[in-house]
Amino acid sequence: MIGMSKLEPVSFLQGAALEERFNALNSFLIQHQPLWRPKPFIQLTLPWEQTYQALSAWLRARSLDEAEAAHNSPHTLQAPLPFSGWAEESRQLCAIGELPRQHSEAPNAWSVDVPGRKWEQVEAFTQHALFRHPPSHWLDWCSGKGHLGRRLSLSGTAFDCLEYDPSLVDAGRCISKRLGLSAHHYEQDVMDESVLNRLETSHTPVALHACGDLHVRLMQVASAARCSALAIAPCCYNRISGEQYRPLSTDAKGSTLLLSKEDLGLPLCETVTAGARVRRQRDISMARRLGFDLLQREIREIDEYLPTPPLPTSWLQRTFRDYCLELATLKKLPPVPEQDWKALEAAGWMRLATVRNLELVRGLFRRPLELWLLLDRALYLQEQGYQVKLGRFCDYDLTPRNLMLLAEKP
Ligand SMILES: C[S@@+](CC[C@H](N)C(=O)[O-])C[C@H]1O[C@@H](n2cnc3c(N)ncnc32)[C@H](O)[C@@H]1O
Incomplete structure (x- = not known):
């Protein structure tokens, strides 16, 4: 555990604190891999449920609405032990302060073409993109x-x-x-x-929400071009060309934590900015997939998840029976016998509630993994000769990708 009492003001990270925090997160993520790697969507029961039976039973007894309410703040869940211990450690490891800010305002004419939320992000980024030497x-x-x-x-x-x-x-x-x-x-x-x-x-590159490979590319070419400063707010860590994450810094290269492209999606699983209609549609789609999953396990007589391709939203207009039969044809499954479709659909919704509640455990590791990835970038930039600051540039509610790297040559 890193030395931080609850009373200390939370600061942004810089200097030796970057590596110190990286190492603490690295140990935390490695130690708890059995908690965040297995996916409840894919496995009917998770290996950790055997060890933590009270926690498992408590989570499984909760409703879909309860899961939804806790989704963006799993740390606050009053779940049986040892959940609160993991939650507290995750909370402490992810404590990170706001970067220094200079208030300024643009004339209204500048924001007319920009959607409200995007403009607020741009404003926040601008007010925190501060360097010792003003960029030219x-x-x-x-x-x-x-x-x-x-x-x-x-x-x-x-x-x-x-x-x-x-x-x-x-x-x-x-x-x-x-x-x-x-x-x-x-x-x-x-x-x-x-x-x-x-x-x-002489350029000062900036990137607001450039995805995976795109912002990594910027760090590489900006260091090669000897730019004296840059500012990046990364996003979509999983948008990379390979199947495996390629660590950037010496510390991350030396870590035993190996991340797949799929693992890199974990930090992006929030629903902060999705509207009610989108969330409802996502729920229907997932409940149907989970209902179909129960069916396919029975028909194939193989108790294993079967990946299915993304489907057009028009598929949700079909009856659940037609949905299953067409998906079975698409996946070339053996003939599907008649079912109690209502019961199967209901079972899909029950599984969705279970999946979402079990996901709350993985949720504790979303931000730690994101911070690990950001610190890998920060340490890489340090190795390239930059002084680096890592901190918040806006509230989590404005965008969950609210962390920013500032790098400047000494
Ligand atoms: C998430 S958007 C961010 C846009 C802008 N920075 C903002 O915050 O509004 C990512 C942008 O990267 C652009 N993009 C994607 N791949 C690119 C590439 N290989 N080269 C240049 N731009 C690219 C996309 O077209 C998109 O405009």
């Missing part, structure tokens, strides 16, 4: 329409945008022109070699 030229990496670059350049600093979707590049150009800004919006695949021609030592 921002480079918005995977910029979309370039809202971040524009906002950062409010005080007159030059900015360029790199984005590979031509429609976003065009839209970004139009907005910049309307606001009288002489920015370059380049149509550029950042994974292509040619991106090196877009990057200069």
Whole structure:
């Protein structure tokens, strides 16, 4: 356990604290792999349930609504031991403070083209992207329409945008022109070699929610181009080209914690920003899949999960019977005998409640894994000669991907 009392103000991480926290999280994640690796969606019972029977029974007795209510804050669940011990350790290991902030405001005209939540994220990112030496030229990496670059350049600093979707590049150009800004919006695949021609030592690259490989690429090319500073708020850690996570820092390379692409999805399992309709649809889809799973185990006479492909939402309009029969055909299963479809559908919903409640244990490891991944990035940047700060740039409710890395050459 790292030395942190509840009374100490929580700070952002920098210097030796980065490695110290990485090592603590690394041990925690390795020790508790049996709790976060097995997926209740895939296994009818989890190996840990045998060891912690009271906890298992308590979770299994809860409703779907109860699971939903605790989903985003599993730490607060009053579950039987040893849940609270794991929760407390996870909470302490993930305590991280806000980065230094400088309040500033953009004129209303700058936000008219930006969805409300996105604008708030851009504002928050801008107010925390503070360096000892004020940047002379921002480079918005995977910029979309370039809202971040524009906002950062409010005080007159030059900015360029790199984005590979031509429609976003065009839209970004139009907005910049309307606001009288002489920015370059380049149509550029950042994974292509040619991106090196877009990057200069004098640039300060920034990336708000550039996915997996895209922000890793930025760290690599920005260090190679000797950029003196950069700021990144990563997201979608599982959007990588390989099947296995490739650690970046020496510490992570030396760890026995090996992560698959699927493992990298764990930190992204929140539902903070999903609306009620989307959540309802997701529930129906999952309950049906779980009902079908019970059926396929019986028909195949193999008590094992059978992966099924993503299905169009129109499949949810079908009766549950038609859904199962067509999915069985799609998976080339033996003929399906008539069933009590109502009972099977109800069993799917019951399993969904069980899955969601058992998932609360995995939920305790979402943020630790995310922080581990961020610290791997922080340590990598340190190795490249940067002084690094890692902290929050906005509230979790605005976006669960609310952590930011600031790197600056000493
Ligand atoms: C999650 S969005 C973030 C956009 C912007 N930073 C923002 O916060 O609004 C990721 C962006 O990366 C762009 N993108 C994806 N792959 C890319 C690539 N290989 N090269 C350049 N841009 C890419 C997408 O088109 C998208 O606009």
